[in-house]
Amino acid sequence: MDLHEQIREALELQAIEADGPGAAQVLQSAILEHTGIAVGDALLDAAAVALRRMVLETEETMVAPELMTRLALDGAVPEDRIELLLTTMTMAAATAGGIRPSVEALIGGEGLEDSMFGLWLGLLTIVRVVAMALDMTEAELVEDVLVALEP
Numbered sequence: 001m002d003l004h005e006q007i008r009e010a011l012e013l014q015a016i017e018a019d020g021p022g023a024a025q026v027l028q029s030a031i032l033e034h035t036g037i038a039v040g041d042a043l044l045d046a047a048a049v050a051l052r053r054m055v056l057e058t059e060e061t062m063v064a065p066e067l068m069t070r071l072a073l074d075g076a077v078p079e080d081r082i083e084l085l086l087t088t089m090t091m092a093a094a095t096a097g098g099i100r101p102s103v104e105a106l107i108g109g110e111g112l113e114d115s116m117f118g119l120w121l122g123l124l125t126i127v128r129v130v131a132m133a134l135d136m137t138e139a140e141l142v143e144d145v146l147v148a149l150e151p
Contacts, residue, residue, distance in 0.1 A: 006030040007042050008146050014124060015138045027120060036112045040103030042149075043119040047092035047126045049145045054130040055096070062129060064090065071125070081121065084114060088122030 006026055014023040030039045054060060068086050071077040077085055091101040107115045131141045 001029075001033070002151075003030060003034045003038060003042055004146075004149060004151055006033075007039075007046060007149075010120075011046070011123075011127075011142045011146065015127065015142045023120075027116065031112070031116065036107055036116060037103045040106065040115060040119050041100070043123045044092050044095045044100065044103065045149055046145050047089070047123045048096035049148045050123075050126050050130040050141060051093055051096040053141075053144070054133050058133050060133055062089075067129070077121070077125075081118070084110065084118040085121055085125065088118040089126060091119075092122055092126055 006029065010023040010026040010030070013019040013026060027039065030042075064086055068077075068082050071085070072079055072082050087106070091103075091106070094101050103115070103119070106118070110118065127138050127141055127145075131138045134141065
Protein backbone atom coordinates (compact mmCIF):
# COMPACT_ATOMS: atom_id res chain seq x y z
CA MET A 1 0.00 0.00 0.00
CA ASP A 2 1.17 3.54 -0.73
CA LEU A 3 2.60 5.37 2.30
CA HIS A 4 0.28 8.35 1.77
CA GLU A 5 -2.72 6.00 1.85
CA GLN A 6 -1.46 4.40 5.07
CA ILE A 7 -0.98 7.78 6.77
CA ARG A 8 -4.46 8.78 5.57
CA GLU A 9 -5.97 5.59 6.97
CA ALA A 10 -4.18 5.97 10.32
CA LEU A 11 -5.26 9.60 10.69
CA GLU A 12 -8.85 8.82 9.73
CA LEU A 13 -8.97 5.93 12.19
CA GLN A 14 -7.59 8.12 14.98
CA ALA A 15 -9.26 11.48 14.29
CA ILE A 16 -12.59 10.41 12.84
CA GLU A 17 -13.31 6.95 14.21
CA ALA A 18 -11.39 7.31 17.52
CA ASP A 19 -9.77 3.92 16.85
CA GLY A 20 -6.29 4.35 18.32
CA PRO A 21 -5.39 0.64 18.21
CA GLY A 22 -6.45 0.44 14.56
CA ALA A 23 -4.35 3.50 13.72
CA ALA A 24 -1.36 1.95 15.52
CA GLN A 25 -1.70 -1.24 13.46
CA VAL A 26 -1.74 0.74 10.23
CA LEU A 27 1.37 2.66 11.30
CA GLN A 28 3.15 -0.57 12.26
CA SER A 29 2.41 -1.98 8.82
CA ALA A 30 3.66 1.23 7.21
CA ILE A 31 6.92 1.04 9.17
CA LEU A 32 7.47 -2.58 8.11
CA GLU A 33 6.71 -1.76 4.48
CA HIS A 34 8.44 1.62 4.12
CA THR A 35 10.91 2.04 7.08
CA GLY A 36 10.59 4.14 10.21
CA ILE A 37 12.44 7.02 8.58
CA ALA A 38 9.96 7.25 5.69
CA VAL A 39 6.98 7.05 8.05
CA GLY A 40 8.55 9.62 10.38
CA ASP A 41 9.14 12.01 7.48
CA ALA A 42 5.52 11.58 6.38
CA LEU A 43 4.26 12.33 9.90
CA LEU A 44 6.45 15.45 10.04
CA ASP A 45 5.11 16.57 6.66
CA ALA A 46 1.52 16.24 7.85
CA ALA A 47 2.21 18.17 11.05
CA ALA A 48 4.10 20.84 9.10
CA VAL A 49 1.16 21.42 6.75
CA ALA A 50 -1.17 21.94 9.72
CA LEU A 51 1.25 24.35 11.40
CA ARG A 52 1.78 26.35 8.20
CA ARG A 53 -1.96 26.71 7.81
CA MET A 54 -2.38 27.93 11.38
CA VAL A 55 0.34 30.54 11.03
CA LEU A 56 -0.95 31.74 7.65
CA GLU A 57 -4.55 32.05 8.78
CA THR A 58 -4.12 33.29 12.34
CA GLU A 59 -0.54 34.57 12.59
CA GLU A 60 -0.50 32.73 15.94
CA THR A 61 2.44 30.81 17.26
CA MET A 62 2.56 28.25 20.03
CA VAL A 63 4.72 28.93 23.06
CA ALA A 64 6.20 25.50 23.65
CA PRO A 65 6.84 25.62 27.42
CA GLU A 66 3.32 26.89 28.11
CA LEU A 67 1.75 24.28 25.85
CA MET A 68 3.80 21.45 27.37
CA THR A 69 2.91 22.57 30.90
CA ARG A 70 -0.77 22.68 30.00
CA LEU A 71 -0.66 19.25 28.37
CA ALA A 72 1.10 17.76 31.40
CA LEU A 73 -1.29 19.38 33.87
CA ASP A 74 -4.33 18.28 31.86
CA GLY A 75 -3.01 14.73 31.90
CA ALA A 76 -3.16 14.69 28.10
CA VAL A 77 0.48 13.60 27.94
CA PRO A 78 2.30 11.47 30.50
CA GLU A 79 4.97 13.45 32.35
CA ASP A 80 7.73 11.15 31.10
CA ARG A 81 6.76 11.83 27.46
CA ILE A 82 6.68 15.64 27.57
CA GLU A 83 10.31 16.02 26.46
CA LEU A 84 9.82 13.63 23.54
CA LEU A 85 6.64 15.46 22.53
CA LEU A 86 8.45 18.80 22.67
CA THR A 87 11.22 17.39 20.48
CA THR A 88 8.86 16.02 17.84
CA MET A 89 6.69 19.14 17.76
CA THR A 90 9.81 21.26 17.36
CA MET A 91 10.88 19.00 14.50
CA ALA A 92 7.48 19.56 12.87
CA ALA A 93 7.79 23.31 13.32
CA ALA A 94 11.25 23.27 11.74
CA THR A 95 9.86 21.24 8.84
CA ALA A 96 7.06 23.80 8.45
CA GLY A 97 9.74 26.46 8.25
CA GLY A 98 11.61 24.62 5.52
CA ILE A 99 14.31 22.81 7.50
CA ARG A 100 13.64 19.10 7.95
CA PRO A 101 15.38 17.65 11.00
CA SER A 102 16.71 14.10 10.81
CA VAL A 103 14.22 11.42 11.76
CA GLU A 104 17.13 8.99 11.57
CA ALA A 105 18.91 10.91 14.35
CA LEU A 106 15.74 10.84 16.47
CA ILE A 107 15.46 7.08 15.98
CA GLY A 108 19.15 6.68 16.84
CA GLY A 109 18.68 8.56 20.09
CA GLU A 110 15.23 7.41 21.19
CA GLY A 111 14.79 4.06 19.46
CA LEU A 112 12.28 3.25 16.75
CA GLU A 113 9.26 2.62 18.97
CA ASP A 114 9.64 5.75 21.10
CA SER A 115 10.41 7.88 18.04
CA MET A 116 7.31 6.72 16.20
CA PHE A 117 5.22 7.21 19.34
CA GLY A 118 6.59 10.75 19.72
CA LEU A 119 6.09 11.68 16.08
CA TRP A 120 2.53 10.31 16.08
CA LEU A 121 1.71 12.02 19.38
CA GLY A 122 3.25 15.23 18.05
CA LEU A 123 1.11 15.09 14.92
CA LEU A 124 -2.07 14.39 16.88
CA THR A 125 -1.31 17.20 19.34
CA ILE A 126 -0.62 19.63 16.52
CA VAL A 127 -3.86 18.61 14.78
CA ARG A 128 -5.83 19.21 17.98
CA VAL A 129 -4.21 22.59 18.73
CA VAL A 130 -4.43 23.83 15.14
CA ALA A 131 -8.06 22.70 14.76
CA MET A 132 -8.95 24.70 17.88
CA ALA A 133 -7.03 27.75 16.63
CA LEU A 134 -8.81 27.59 13.27
CA ASP A 135 -12.21 26.82 14.82
CA MET A 136 -12.67 23.62 12.86
CA THR A 137 -13.00 19.96 13.71
CA GLU A 138 -9.98 17.69 13.79
CA ALA A 139 -11.58 15.61 11.03
CA GLU A 140 -11.89 18.68 8.77
CA LEU A 141 -8.27 19.65 9.39
CA VAL A 142 -7.06 16.09 8.80
CA GLU A 143 -8.85 16.03 5.44
CA ASP A 144 -7.33 19.38 4.44
CA VAL A 145 -3.85 18.21 5.45
CA LEU A 146 -4.18 14.96 3.55
CA VAL A 147 -5.41 16.72 0.42
CA ALA A 148 -2.42 19.06 0.60
CA LEU A 149 -0.06 16.08 0.84
CA GLU A 150 -1.55 14.02 -1.99
CA PRO A 151 1.14 12.86 -4.40
